[in-house]
Amino acid sequence: MQTILVIDDDESLRDTIGVMLEQEGFRVLLAGDGRSGLEKALTIKPDLAIVDLRLPGLNGTEICKQLRAAQNKTPIIVLSAIGDEVDKVLLLEIGADDYVVKPFGRRELLARIRAILRRVSPGTHTLLHVGETEVDLQRRSVIRNGEEVRMTPAEYNLLIYFLQNPDRPLTRDMILNSVWGYDSFPNTRTVDAHVVKLRQKLEPDPNVPRHFITVHGVGYRFLP
């Protein structure tokens, strides 16, 4: 699992980002000021750091500089408020990898995080398992008995959600919210249709589900 450090003095925003990242399967570290943030970045070595530009004690620019001065290569995404005078080029020169202007959308931030993680560590393949099949998050591939299983986007997202929430019954509403997002509300039966497809592709015996278990009257439960 990859770790992301969030350094921001705005507690609610920090938590919002934190929760979002946890839902996406990252481990999250939080820091409320520049100094403790820098310290955590140096000692814990997260896979990525999200740093607010304006910070008490030590601002985002300084954190970038000091991290790089310490030969630390942790990728950094800088957050800047809409009114801030931001010099893109300067930021990138001092070691930031990307920057995002507040307010930003959930998808925007996630996309940039993924983009950076992908280009920074293409070699680390975090593998998740469903019985005898392997899921490679970096390559977005599912391999079963040595052969790649083709997954449509919805199927893949649903699978990842199951993998990240094992053992626990998940209602169709929870699944719709997390996989389809807050802003679209398809029929709950759509979930069933996609579960059927996952079973067809990943269950050894589709007649006896061992991984995608239905909990009658509630929803579904995933067992690795």
Place this chain on the structure above:
Amino acid sequence: MQTILVIDDDESLRDTIGVMLEQEGFRVLLAGDGRSGLEKALTIKPDLAIVDLRLPGLNGTEICKQLRAAQNKTPIIVLSAIGDEVDKVLLLEIGADDYVVKPFGRRELLARIRAILRRVSPGTHTLLHVGETEVDLQRRSVIRNGEEVRMTPAEYNLLIYFLQNPDRPLTRDMILNSVWGYDSFPNTRTVDAHVVKLRQKLEPDPNVPRHFITVHGVGYRFLP
């Protein structure tokens, strides 16, 4: 049981939401204006607050700010009318946890409530005990002698109700109201039928009930 505070000046909407939440097993508190709502939030400390953005006296934004200023961490869902100028990020920054645009569907609101409650208190596997069997609320599983006992929705809900009201005689009407809800009116004998099933599944000796005791002429009493 989790408590939800609803602050809205539209009485019919307030009641609609209130009834819905009660049906879903929440305890509900209602407030018709911002000031009394804030007061209740501070004194009673509900598990979650649903706050209308437009309110007489003290609007939703102010309530969020003042709650957070008082170090109160109650999760807040903000309701906004469709025409309102809403700045998503601003709302989240001042301490709201989510927002819903009116008109909204029952399912939508419930899904968000559940999502928030889940992420506020995750990971805590609260185990309840019935003799030598364990009930895991998070996983919705009942384990006896190391083996999972299959529970239908009605059985499970009834069991949870007993667990939450131990030692006390519960009439069939109380049970029907709490477990089946205000809007369904089954025969009181239905309760008996389900108690039988609980005994079959959870009593060491079904002939000598030690946990699900009948109180003749009254109802049932649960002993952990």
Place this chain on the structure above:
DNA sequence: CCGATCCTGTACAATCACTTAACAAAGACA
């Protein structure tokens, strides 16, 4: 614009759970 692919919703069948009726057993009470 077309074709391919995927998503969504619907229809119908299969399965499961809930409810209730019926009768047996146990308790209350004179």
Place this chain on the structure above:
DNA sequence: TGTCTTTGTTAAGTGATTGTACAGGATCGG
């Protein structure tokens, strides 16, 4: 003890939920 009431228990009918195939529609790439 006899009788009436309450509860235990089972099984069948009924309604609800889920499995699954399929079709219309959206989306994307050329």
